[in-house]
Amino acid sequence: MQVRRVPDGRRMRGEQRRNELLAATLAVIERDGVAGVSHRVVAAEADVSVASITYHFPTLDALLVATLQSAAEDLAAELDGRGSELGARPADELARLIEHSAVRRRGRTLALYELYLYAARRPELRESAAAWLQPLTEIARAFAGDPQKARLLVAALDGLLMQALIGAREVDRRDLAALLEVLR
Numbered sequence: 001m002q003v004r005r006v007p008d009g010r011r012m013r014g015e016q017r018r019n020e021l022l023a024a025t026l027a028v029i030e031r032d033g034v035a036g037v038s039h040r041v042v043a044a045e046a047d048v049s050v051a052s053i054t055y056h057f058p059t060l061d062a063l064l065v066a067t068l069q070s071a072a073e074d075l076a077a078e079l080d081g082r083g084s085e086l087g088a089r090p091a092d093e094l095a096r097l098i099e100h101s102a103v104r105r106r107g108r109t110l111a112l113y114e115l116y117l118y119a120a121r122r123p124e125l126r127e128s129a130a131a132w133l134q135p136l137t138e139i140a141r142a143f144a145g146d147p148q149k150a151r152l153l154v155a156a157l158d159g160l161l162m163q164a165l166i167g168a169r170e171v172d173r174r175d176l177a178a179l180l181e182v183l184r
Contacts (some may be wrong), residue, residue, distance in 0.1 A: 016057050017040040018066075021046055025067040030107035034114045037064065042135045065128055072132040075112070079135040091177035097139075098157065098171045102164040110165060133158075156183075 024046035028037050037060060043050045057063035101109045119129035133154055140150035140157070156179055163169045164168060 014056075016072065017048070017052065019054055019070075021048070021056055021063070021069050022070045025063055026071060026108070027112050029067070029111040029114050034064065034118045039063075060126070061122070064115065067123055068119065068125060068128040069131065071108075071112055071115065072128065072134070075132060076135040079139060091173050091180055094157065094180075095171045095173040095175045097162060098161050098176075101161055102171065106165070109161070113162065113165065143180055145184050153179070153183050 023041060025042050027036060028045050032041070039050050039053045039057075039060070042063065043053050046053070053063070058064060071168055115125075116129050116132060119125035136154045136157060137150055140153040141147075144150045144153055160169070160171070160175070164171055
C-alpha cells in the first residue's frame with residue numbers, strides 16, 4: 001500500500017503569503033526606494049497586518065535580503081536562455097535588453113539598483129547582490145568566451161544601464177557594437 005502525501009495547506013499558504021510580501025516590498029522600493037521600506041508600509045501595501053510580516057521577516061534586513069534574492073531569481077528566470085537567442089546582431093539585442101530594463105521595466109530596474117546599492121553598505125547582503133549579476137554574466141558568456149571579458153561586459157552593461165536610468169545617455173547600438181568588438 002502506497003502512502004499518498006497530501007500537500008500541507010498551511011505551508012502552501014505561508015509560502016504564498018511570503019511571496020506576496022516580497023512583491024509588496026519590491027513595489028514599495030519601486031515607489032519610495034529602500035529608505036521607504038518599513039514593516040508598516042509593506043503591510044499596508046500587501047493589505048496585511050504588521051504581525052504577518054514580522055512573522056515571516058522579523059527584521060527589515062531579513063525582508064530586504066529575501067526581496068533581493070527573490071528579485072535576482074525572477075531576473076534569472078526572465079533572462080534564462082537570452083544569450084543563446086541573441087543571434088547575428090548581438091549589439092541590437094543587447095540594446096533592446098537595456099531599453100527594456102530602462103524603459104518598460106524601469107520601476108523594477110530602479111528597485112533592483114536600490115537593493116544592489118544598499119548591499120554595498122551591508123556586507124551581509126553582498127552575496128545576494130552578486131547573485132543578481134549571474135544572469136547577465138551568463139548572457140555575456142555568449143559573446144566572450146573568456147570569463148574575464150564576460151565580467152567586463154557585464155560591468156560595462158551595468159554602467160550603460162545606470163546611465164540610461166538617470167537619463168545621462170540613450171541606449172546607442174553603435175556603442176554596444178564597439179564594446180562587443182573590443183571584448184571579442
